[in-house]
Amino acid sequence: MNIAVVGTGYVGLVTGVALSEIGHHVTCIDIDIEKVKRMKQGKSPIYEPGLEDLMKANIERGRLDFTKCYEEAFAEAEVAYIAVGTPEKADGTADLRFIEVVAESIGRHVQRDTIVVTKSTVPVGTNDYVRQLVEKNLFENVNIDVVSNPEFLREGSAVHDTFHGDRIVIGANSQHAADTIEQINVPFGLPIYKTDIQSAEMIKYASNAFLATKISFVNEISNLCDKLGANIEDVTAGMGMDARIGNKFLNAGIGYGGSCFPKDTSALVQLAEQAGQPFELLRAVMNVNEKQKRLLVEKAKERFGSLQGKTVALLGLAFKPNTDDMREAASITIAQELILEGANVIGYDPIATENAKKVLPGAVAYADSPEEACKTADFAMILTEWDDIQAVSLEEYKAWLKEPVLFDGRNCYNPAEAAEKGIQYHSIGRQTTGTDLVLQ
Numbered sequence: 001m002n003i004a005v006v007g008t009g010y011v012g013l014v015t016g017v018a019l020s021e022i023g024h025h026v027t028c029i030d031i032d033i034e035k036v037k038r039m040k041q042g043k044s045p046i047y048e049p050g051l052e053d054l055m056k057a058n059i060e061r062g063r064l065d066f067t068k069c070y071e072e073a074f075a076e077a078e079v080a081y082i083a084v085g086t087p088e089k090a091d092g093t094a095d096l097r098f099i100e101v102v103a104e105s106i107g108r109h110v111q112r113d114t115i116v117v118t119k120s121t122v123p124v125g126t127n128d129y130v131r132q133l134v135e136k137n138l139f140e141n142v143n144i145d146v147v148s149n150p151e152f153l154r155e156g157s158a159v160h161d162t163f164h165g166d167r168i169v170i171g172a173n174s175q176h177a178a179d180t181i182e183q184i185n186v187p188f189g190l191p192i193y194k195t196d197i198q199s200a201e202m203i204k205y206a207s208n209a210f211l212a213t214k215i216s217f218v219n220e221i222s223n224l225c226d227k228l229g230a231n232i233e234d235v236t237a238g239m240g241m242d243a244r245i246g247n248k249f250l251n252a253g254i255g256y257g258g259s260c261f262p263k264d265t266s267a268l269v270q271l272a273e274q275a276g277q278p279f280e281l282l283r284a285v286m287n288v289n290e291k292q293k294r295l296l297v298e299k300a301k302e303r304f305g306s307l308q309g310k311t312v313a314l315l316g317l318a319f320k321p322n323t324d325d326m327r328e329a330a331s332i333t334i335a336q337e338l339i340l341e342g343a344n345v346i347g348y349d350p351i352a353t354e355n356a357k358k359v360l361p362g363a364v365a366y367a368d369s370p371e372e373a374c375k376t377a378d379f380a381m382i383l384t385e386w387d388d389i390q391a392v393s394l395e396e397y398k399a400w401l402k403e404p405v406l407f408d409g410r411n412c413y414n415p416a417e418a419a420e421k422g423i424q425y426h427s428i429g430r431q432t433t434g435t436d437l438v439l440q
């Protein structure tokens with residue numbers, strides 16, 4: 001198949017590369033000329049393990065190309081994927097600005113009967129709107145079908161998830177369109193679930209909202225564990241043995257971040273509001289998450305009284321490991337709160353530092369290694385469980401920090417062992433250890 005993919009962010013680029021890998025001819029379009037230039041040379045504009053190798057291989061095979069020019073991309077295209085951003089508007093709803101521009105551009109440039117596939121996460125009803133926009137802008141006498149094909153990949157493991165995902169959802173109102181998109185996806189060898197367009201759109205929001213709920217639920221339990229002397233790791237291990245609950249996505253921490261859970265929960269709450277069906281549970285999930293992002297700062301204030309003049313090492317800035325994405329990272333809230341409390345902040349991230357500089361307060365300093373960050377600091381907070389951060393030994397923290405006090409937002413260490421190694425260790429939903437240590 002000849003496929004055009006519009007938008008080459010985390011979803012569009014990975015989709016385009018993966019579709020070319022399974023044998024399709026793919027042209028990816030982006031309005032960002034610098035990005036297009038880089039991609040044409042086989043360089044990925046985002047950090048995503050395994051992506052660049054696949055990009056290079058398929059460019060060499062002549063199955064993958066990049067352009068900023070719609071004419072070029074639509075000369076042969078039979079199917080057009082939309083993978084542009086749907087960020088959050090100030091009122092919490094999904095901003096469909098980019099979708100609208102793309103739908104109009106597709107309308108103006110299609111040369112033949114075309115199936116327009118929406119990969120972007122969009123509110124229920126948007127695919128109908130996309131069809132109207134495309135049809136309103138048509139120059140050629142062609143037939144347009146729309147298909148909702150939501151994406152479930154996770155950043156940091158996007159390539160792996162695309163080839164090993166749990167399901168591919170295809171929402172279509174035409175048998176021909178559903179069958180064509182199914183055929184395109186058959187080589188992935190994944191379960192395919194076909195439904196109507198509105199249900200497919202809802203599957204995406206419901207899935208993200210459910211996962212966000214799981215995280216806020218477990219974070220609330222972890223805060224109770226903290227107060228009542230239980231251990232969250234043991235609790236979730238015991239809960240997860242029940243197959244109805246499942247043992248995945250039960251890690252307590254400093255709240256969910258990223259480009260999707262925060263905006264998608266908010267969009268679903270707004271969608272529910274507009275439908276006259278307020279989603280109280282999801283509102284609570286969002287409030288719990290906001291509170292959870294501040295937990296480590298609260299713990300530090302409790303421990304030190306005042307943070308005025310203290311220097312804090314923030315280890316890990318991206319919203320999760322293996323990505324350079326800083327969107328809605330908890331580190332943003334934490335750095336802001338620490339600075340408000342009068343603390344100095346030195347951040348370290350193996351990959352996301354350049355993006356971090358664009359969104360963290362200007363007062364934040366940056367280190368090139370955990371060692372450099374810790375040696376400058378009074379105490380440290382672990383925010384992202386990158387491998388190189390988890391590889392730091394407790395002895396190293398003890399040697400590097402002025403006061404060996406560690407606030408671990410990702411439960412990377414064993415609390416008893418931390419105390420044995422001379423660290424006062426505050427983690428999530430587990431008892432603080434080393435409180436009796438005399439710290440220098």
Ligand SMILES: NC(=O)C1=CN([C@@H]2O[C@H](COP(=O)(O)OP(=O)(O)OC[C@H]3O[C@@H](n4cnc5c(N)ncnc54)[C@H](O)[C@@H]3O)[C@@H](O)[C@H]2O)C=CC1
Pocket residue numbers: 006007008009010011012029030031032035083084085086098101102119120121122151152153154155259260
């Ligand atoms: N990031 C993720 O892990 C996932 C994202 N999604 C959804 O996929 C959609 C895209 O998300 P990301 O890939 O993160 O977005 P992104 O913000 O990383 O990338 C969007 C790309 O679209 C380009 N673009 C904007 N307007 C354009 C136009 N008129 N023509 C051509 N290109 C244009 C931008 O230059 C940018 O490169 C969103 O709806 C998101 O909710 C779904 C699943 C996972």
Ligand SMILES: O=C(O)[C@H]1O[C@H](OP(=O)(O)OP(=O)(O)OC[C@H]2O[C@@H](n3ccc(=O)[nH]c3=O)[C@H](O)[C@@H]2O)[C@H](O)[C@@H](O)[C@@H]1O
Pocket residue numbers: 121151152153154155156208211215248249250251252253254255256257258259260261319320
């Ligand atoms: O729609 C999207 O964009 C994507 O959103 C999430 O993927 P992503 O945001 O990339 O990353 P996750 O691994 O889900 O992590 C999200 C946040 O939740 C946090 N998290 C995750 C799991 C957990 O058990 N505990 C926890 O606090 C992570 O630290 C991170 O901040 C979903 O997992 C994907 O299925 C979905 O496609």
